[in-house]
Amino acid sequence: AQSVTQLGSHVSVSEGALVLLRCNYSSSVPPYLFWYVQYPNQGLQLLLKYTSAATLVKGINGFEAEFKKSETSFHLTKPSAHMSDAAEYFCAVSGAGGTSYGKLTFGQGTILTVHP
Amino acid sequence: DAGVIQSPRHEVTEMGQEVTLRCKPISGHDYLFWYRQTMMRGLELLIYFNNNVPIDDSGMPEDRFSAKMPNASFSTLKIQPSEPRDSAVYFCASSFWEQETQYFGPGTRLLVL
Numbered sequence: 001a002q003s004v005t006q007l008g009s010h011v012s013v014s015e016g017a018l019v020l021l022r023c024n025y026s027s028s029v030p031p032y033l034f035w036y037v038q039y040p041n042q043g044l045q046l047l048l049k050y051t052s053a054a055t056l057v058k059g060i061n062g063f064e065a066e067f068k069k070s071e072t073s074f075h076l077t078k079p080s081a082h083m084s085d086a087a088e089y090f091c092a093v094s095g096a097g098g099t100s101y102g103k104l105t106f107g108q109g110t111i112l113t114v115h116p
Numbered sequence: 117d118a119g120v121i122q123s124p125r126h127e128v129t130e131m132g133q134e135v136t137l138r139c140k141p142i143s144g145h146d147y148l149f150w151y152r153q154t155m156m157r158g159l160e161l162l163i164y165f166n167n168n169v170p171i172d173d174s175g176m177p178e179d180r181f182s183a184k185m186p187n188a189s190f191s192t193l194k195i196q197p198s199e200p201r202d203s204a205v206y207f208c209a210s211s212f213w214e215q216e217t218q219y220f221g222p223g224t225r226l227l228v229l
Contacts, residue, residue, distance in 0.1 A: 032216050043120075043207055043220035051216060090159065094216065103172060104149075104218060106159040 002027040002093045006107035014115050019063075019078040021110050023091030026072060033074040034092040034104065035065055044090060050074060061085070086114045120221035122208050128227045134196040137224045140189055141210030149218060150183055150193050151207040159207075165191065166213075198228045 007022040025031055032051045036044040048059025055067040061084075065076045074091060091107040121140040129135055141148050149164040163173040168185045176183070180199070185191040195202055205225050209218040 034217075036220075043222045044209075045220070046217050049217060103161065103164065105161075108158045 002029075002031065002105050004091050004093050004105055004107035006089075006091050006110050008110055009108065010111045010113065012113040012115065013081045015083055016080050019076070019081045019085065019112065021076040021089050021091075021112065023065075023074045023076065023107060024072055025074060025091070025093045027093055032094045033065075033067060034094075035059065035063070035074075035076050036090045036092060036106075038088045038090065038109075040087075047076070047089075081112075081114045083114050083116070086112055088112070120208055120210055120219055122206075122221035122224050124224060125222060126225045126227075128229065129198055130229050131199055132197045133228075134194065135198045135202075135226060135228075137193040137206050137208075137226070139191045139193070139208030139221060141191070141208070142219055143189065145210035145212050145219075146188075147211045147213060147218075148185060148191050149209040149211075150191070151209065153205045153207060153223070154203075162193070198226075200228045202226065203228050 003026050005024045013019055034049045035047040037047050038044045047063050048057045048065055050057050050067045058064045063078045065074050067074050088109045088111045090109050092104045094104045123138045146167050150162040152160045152162055160175055162175045163183045164171055165185045181195055183193045203226055205223045207220050207223045209220045211218045
């Protein structure tokens with residue numbers, strides 16, 4: 001079984017400030033972890049993914065995330081927020097192989113608002 | 117590549133009518149997923165296919181929902197009869213087994229009156 005908890009359904013930051021979106025997971029097998037972004041009235045787009053290689057993963061648009069097994073966390077960060085980062089962000093987990101292969105479990109999402 | 121294609125993008129129907137949503141996955145992808153997104157329940161996996169074969173349909177809410185994948189380039193999700201609580205955005209996604217990344221279509225926004 002696997003699950004994802006995103007802490008904070010809404011996060012608000014000022015333009016230029018640090019963005020931190022929190023994600024904790026549980027998985028009975030070594031996980032693959034993902035962050036997706038959804039802009040209004042659009043589908044989900046992959047930001048980055050962790051698949052058991054380097055624990056610090058860099059993605060698109062300046063985002064990165066660090067896999068911390070001891071904390072079962074995969075928090076998403078960006079040093080300086082831009083107005084265009086305003087969107088909803090989803091953390092997701094899938095099992096690495098076996099019967100969980102390919103089956104993503106999503107968190108509830110975090111809406112990021114960026115103020116001028 | 118054109119990405120995952122879904123049709124229609126918007127559908128408004130009356131309770132009791134049959135609704136068919138369509139999806140064309142990215143060419144070469146061997147996994148196809150159907151999701152439903154609502155404010156109350158978030159993103160839910162309904163069913164997924166591997167090489168056109170349904171692997172897990174445990175997320176399909178009721179017998180009113182059915183999905184097929186007759187070939188590698190086409191899938192349908194059917195709701196018969198539709199109910200107002202089926203109103204949601206339905207996403208199709210596809211992936212290639214080696215990459216694990218799912219690519220999402222733009223979604224179909226369904227409103228059942």
